Amino acid sequence: MDLFNTFVDYREHKEIRLTYVTDATILIVMREISAGVYAQKYDYQFILGxxxxxxxxxxxxxxxxxxPHKT
Incomplete structure (x- = not known):
């Protein structure tokens, strides 16, 4: 959903909002951490990073x- 908002915002305003990008990245990182912990695939150094x-x-x-960025 955040990636969709990013593309829509860029198409309408020709700029990408930082909050959309950081939200999407945070969600992706959280998903990777939870999947790795569940599968017991990562060590503590990766999770710490x-x-x-x-x-x-x-x-x-x-x-x-x-x-906020003022235009």
Whole structure:
């Protein structure tokens, strides 16, 4: 759904909103972590790396909401 919103927004406004991209990326990372943990495929280093990525993406999303782009 977030990817669809990204494409629609780009088509209408010729720009991509950062919140849509970060939301979609966060969902993909969460899906990968949960699938890997369930299958017992990943070690703690991979999960730790993905957690740092999630923290970074969450911070970027929070800052994008707090300080919106003005056109």
């Amino acid at each position: 993905m957690s740092v990525l999630m923290l970074t993406l969450g911070t970027i999303r929070a800052l994008a909401v707090k300080y």
